[in-house]
Amino acid sequence: MQLKSVDVSKTASATTIIFEAMKQAIVEGELEDGTPLRQDEIAKMFNTSRIPVREAILKLEEHGLVTSQRYKGAVVSSLSQDEVREIFDFRALLEPHVIAQAVPKMDAETLRIARGHYEALASSNDSSEWGDLNRKFHATHYAASGLTYHLAAIDNALNRIDRYLRARIMMDDGMIRANNDHLMIQEACEAGDAEKAAELTLTHIEEARDKLLAYLK
Missing domain, CATH: 1.10.10.10 (Winged helix-like DNA-binding domain superfamily/Winged helix DNA-binding domain)
Structure with a gap:
């Protein structure tokens, strides 16, 4: 062990x-x-x-x-495909709302830290390191919302699926696609466009869900 x-x-x-x-x-x-x-x-x-x-x-x-x-x-614990789908659908409801609330409250320091996490993600080829940075990237954005109950729920949901995501992200060009999404989300936040950041976050989650479910099959 x-x-x-x-x-x-x-x-x-x-x-x-x-x-x-x-x-x-x-x-x-x-x-x-x-x-x-x-x-x-x-x-x-x-x-x-x-x-x-x-x-x-x-x-x-x-x-x-x-x-x-x-x-x-x-x-x-192990997860069934139905449980994975449910967790991602829950995230798809919650996370776009949280980032939409967060964008107007993001200051220069928050955006600087998030940009640093993105740059580290873009240069990482290690699944463990990438997984940690991925959570830090999104968490930095979401924290600006001040929605502590929502943040705790998101964290618990990610704990349930994180090990599956880390396994899947190493397949095909998963990291490249995810990092492209991250860049667009970061740029929307820097532009102060809450609606676009929410839309991009929703697409990011739905694509990750579909790829992970296909992998688990």
Whole structure:
């Protein structure tokens, strides 16, 4: 099992540390679908008891990243095509609205940071690095909206599908197409065109959905 373990024997926030480490491993695809999460093994890796491990696994279940199966215990969740479609359709409703609200509030510093993420994306060939930068790029735009509940919902949705997107993006010319979309979204934000930014975001999500569903077939 691949996890970035640390010694948390004297740490009050052991549950949080274990949760974040496991979430990262699942999102980045280091823990594949169906991987069993053995509490004793994880507790030993983090030099702690099973209690914070059990609590971390329960939090992962709440986020939809882990499922409890009969006879197997907790395993990394997998997604059906119907679930992938539902998550993307949810994003298609939410994210265009959020960026439309964000554009009028974006200042020069927000746009500068987002442009930096785009430039890093355009030069990256590593799926893990690209996935992290992709989320930072969109999150930088969305954060300007101030819609904290919406942002949390988007983050949870991305956690559910991120590992699938990272696998798919390496196929064909996925990165090139996505980066072209990113550039157009960035330019719309810089021009202060909220309607165009929303339209481009919707198209970006729908195209990613269709490509991912075709890949999963």
